[in-house]
Amino acid sequence: MKIDSIQNGIVIDHITAGKGMEIYRLLKLDNLDCSVAIIKNVHSRKMGRKDIIKIDAAIDLNMDILGYVDPGVTIDIIRNEMLVEKRRADLPERLENVLYCKNPRCITTTEQELPHVFRLTDRENHVYRCMYCDVKAK
Amino acid sequence: MRSLIDIAELSIEEIDELLQRADDIIANPKKYAHACDGKKLATLFFEPSTRTRLSFEAAMYELGGNVISMASAGSSSASKGESVADTAKTVSCYADVIAMRHPKEGAPYVASINARVPVINAGDGGHNHPTQTLADLLTIYREKGRLDNLTVGFCGDLKFGRTVHSLITALSRYSGIKFVLISPDELKLPSYIKKDIIQKNNLEYVQTTDFESVLPELDILYMTRVQRERFFNEEDYLRLKDSYILTPDKMKLAKEDCSVLHPLPRVNEISVAIDNDPRACYFKQVFNGKIMRMSLILKLLEVEI
Numbered sequence: 001m002k003i004d005s006i007q008n009g010i011v012i013d014h015i016t017a018g019k020g021m022e023i024y025r026l027l028k029l030d031n032l033d034c035s036v037a038i039i040k041n042v043h044s045r046k047m048g049r050k051d052i053i054k055i056d057a058a059i060d061l062n063m064d065i066l067g068y069v070d071p072g073v074t075i076d077i078i079r080n081e082m083l084v085e086k087r088r089a090d091l092p093e094r095l096e097n098v099l100y101c102k103n104p105r106c107i108t109t110t111e112q113e114l115p116h117v118f119r120l121t122d123r124e125n126h127v128y129r130c131m132y133c134d135v136k137a138k
Numbered sequence: 139m140r141s142l143i144d145i146a147e148l149s150i151e152e153i154d155e156l157l158q159r160a161d162d163i164i165a166n167p168k169k170y171a172h173a174c175d176g177k178k179l180a181t182l183f184f185e186p187s188t189r190t191r192l193s194f195e196a197a198m199y200e201l202g203g204n205v206i207s208m209a210s211a212g213s214s215s216a217s218k219g220e221s222v223a224d225t226a227k228t229v230s231c232y233a234d235v236i237a238m239r240h241p242k243e244g245a246p247y248v249a250s251i252n253a254r255v256p257v258i259n260a261g262d263g264g265h266n267h268p269t270q271t272l273a274d275l276l277t278i279y280r281e282k283g284r285l286d287n288l289t290v291g292f293c294g295d296l297k298f299g300r301t302v303h304s305l306i307t308a309l310s311r312y313s314g315i316k317f318v319l320i321s322p323d324e325l326k327l328p329s330y331i332k333k334d335i336i337q338k339n340n341l342e343y344v345q346t347t348d349f350e351s352v353l354p355e356l357d358i359l360y361m362t363r364v365q366r367e368r369f370f371n372e373e374d375y376l377r378l379k380d381s382y383i384l385t386p387d388k389m390k391l392a393k394e395d396c397s398v399l400h401p402l403p404r405v406n407e408i409s410v411a412i413d414n415d416p417r418a419c420y421f422k423q424v425f426n427g428k429i430m431r432m433s434l435i436l437k438l439l440e441v442e443i
Contacts, residue, residue: 105263107244111221114248121334129330132244133265136330 011076012053019070020051064092093120099137106133141250141257145268145304159433174203180233181207184240194237197431223252230254256438264298271304273427281397287314294362296327301401310339317343318352322381353391361400385409
């Protein structure tokens with residue numbers, strides 16, 4: 001299968017196989033007017049299989065979401081068909097309005113304008129806790 | 139400007155400083171009688187409380203300061219839908235320090251990031267209650283002369299008991315602490331406190347439902363009330379409320395120098411007959427709570443003596 005290379009844009013690589021559509025939806029890529037390609041189950045020497053998303057436009061990506069949903073993905077920034085930057089999405093220390101606190105006793109349940117903030121408390125086990133009530137994100 | 143929302147925000151050195159100051163306040167009360175002249179404490183209690191509120195108010199008066207407060211949560215602007223952030227900004231214009239109790243977890247934290255004056259968490263839901271912990275620490279320190287190398291038993295509601303969570307957090311930073319966790323299965327200590335605090339600090343702990351078998355090894359017994367207000371289901375409360383009752387017969391099993399603490403109010407989990415036992419320290423805790431709140435107010439207001 002052949003997908004055209006992009007001129008100016010972003011390649012999200014090393015996505016865990018099967019997570020491509022989830023990332024597409026979370027990043028709201030369906031709202032873009034440019035070409036977007038989701039390539040599923042690509043052969044990978046390191047991962048066995050992986051997904052790749054190619055976006056033919058220079059947009060700002062929410063790296064926090066990427067790091068949380070699929071830590072380990074890489075983001076390649078392409079300018080004039082050249083790779084100018086390669087970033088690795090890692091688990092972010094802080095997530096704002098990505099996760100929502102479900103604790104009925106948390107202040108965020110009654111004060112709607114408060115941002116839902118979670119902090120990383122256990123990197124090894126990917127545990128996030130609400131900044132306000134310390135309840136673990138589910 | 140500094141607030142106190144969670145006991146873990148205080149370093150061991152700062153806790154030691156608060157304890158030393160508390161000892162000095164007890165020894166020389168007159169020295170502190172005008173330490174906060176002209177300063178005002180606002181007590182914002184959105185949940186019923188007797189001792190914590192009176193303790194904060196007494197603490198400020200004994201420092202020579204004044205207190206402003208609202209009659210009840212129902213009479214505040216919160217009942218009109220005012221946010222915690224707006225309340226904190228408003229009260230900052232009237233007071234030099236705020237003590238806040240709120241049924242919602244995290245409310246005092248929200249207040250602290252919006253207020254222009256220090257905010258003290260006076261209890262937020264089942265979450266934190268750092269000034270009770272300061273009272274507990276001063277009591278242990280004055281009874282035992284140390285905060286390390288102790289076997290500390292917690293009995294009753296370890297799930298919703300915020301005083302238990304805060305005291306475990308505070309004691310976990312001292313060496314040689316062993317925790318004995320006594321509760322019904324439904325009211326066990328939350329796993330995140332076990333994992334993130336006790337296990338992370340490599341401290342020994344035992345979890346049991348059998349009160350009498352572990353009682354003889356305790357240096358400190360921290361009893362708690364099963365709190366009706368933390369249950370969504372009345373049936374569960376009624377089933378669990380009498381799980382553990384400390385009686386004179388059971389106290390015969392305890393060490394001669396075991397100190398019995400309770401954050402109060404008690405319902406029936408400690409028999410009244412124990413009040414005259416020299417090992418009963420819960421009313422000393424009440425006194426120590428006021429002293430530690432004085433010590434904390436002085437620190438947060440940066441008052442030099």
